[in-house]
Amino acid sequence: MxxxxxxxxxxxxxxxxxAAVCVRYLESQGHEVKLLDLIDLPPEVLSPDAYFDRPAGLATFQAAIDEAEGLLTVLPEYNGSFPGVLKLFIDMLEFPRTLTQLPSAFVGVAAGRWxxxxxxxxxxxVFNYRNALLYWKRTFIPAVHEALDEDGELSDEGLAKRLHALLDGFAAFAKTNARSAQ
Ligand SMILES: Cc1cc2nc3c(=O)[nH]c(=O)nc-3n(C[C@H](O)[C@H](O)[C@H](O)COP(=O)(O)O)c2cc1C
Known part of the structure; x- marks a missing residue:
């Protein structure tokens, strides 16, 4: 999964x-996929107690990543970096084991040209620090607010092809580098 x-x-x-584009494509290729949207994080993750008393609502996130054969993170650029909520989410995952040797790939999106x-x-x-297994290719989606059509698909054919190639390549990478086999 x-x-x-x-x-x-x-x-x-x-x-x-x-992220929905990625889920649809992976499913169309026969993969089982679970979407984790950080909008569903429990607000208690902001509690000062959350580091030692994990909010119950985090369990489904932790369990999904524990079961994952590969983790694809779609992330936007906020102030020249990734969103603070994404770092907080990583900080909430069980340390140190959660990302260890987990095949991982990234898709960057931004309003800007990079x-x-x-x-x-x-x-x-951060993922390297947590000993994740990084896929060497990434895809970047500039001017993302103009990149999606009314069906929520990428309107630029070349960009869609690059994204599909990333997803196909990553799925194969994850299967040949399964963490249970390490
Ligand atoms: C707090 C915040 C900071 C942002 N900073 C940048 C930035 O540094 N560079 C950039 O290209 N776009 C920036 N944007 C625009 C986002 O890239 C844009 O909203 C894009 O649609 C991806 O973010 P989204 O998933 O929130 O829509 C920022 C947006 C927000 C909400």
């Missing part, structure tokens, strides 16, 4: 729409 994270909790986010290059490179440092 693959997990796709929509890496912001902003209501109406374009990140969630791109398509989330900065947040992807920054979050890769």
């Amino acid at each position: 693959f997990v796709v994270i929509s890496g912001t909790n902003r209501r109406g986010s374009n990140t969630a729409r791109v 398509g989330g290059l900065r947040p992807v490179e920054q979050i890769e440092q």
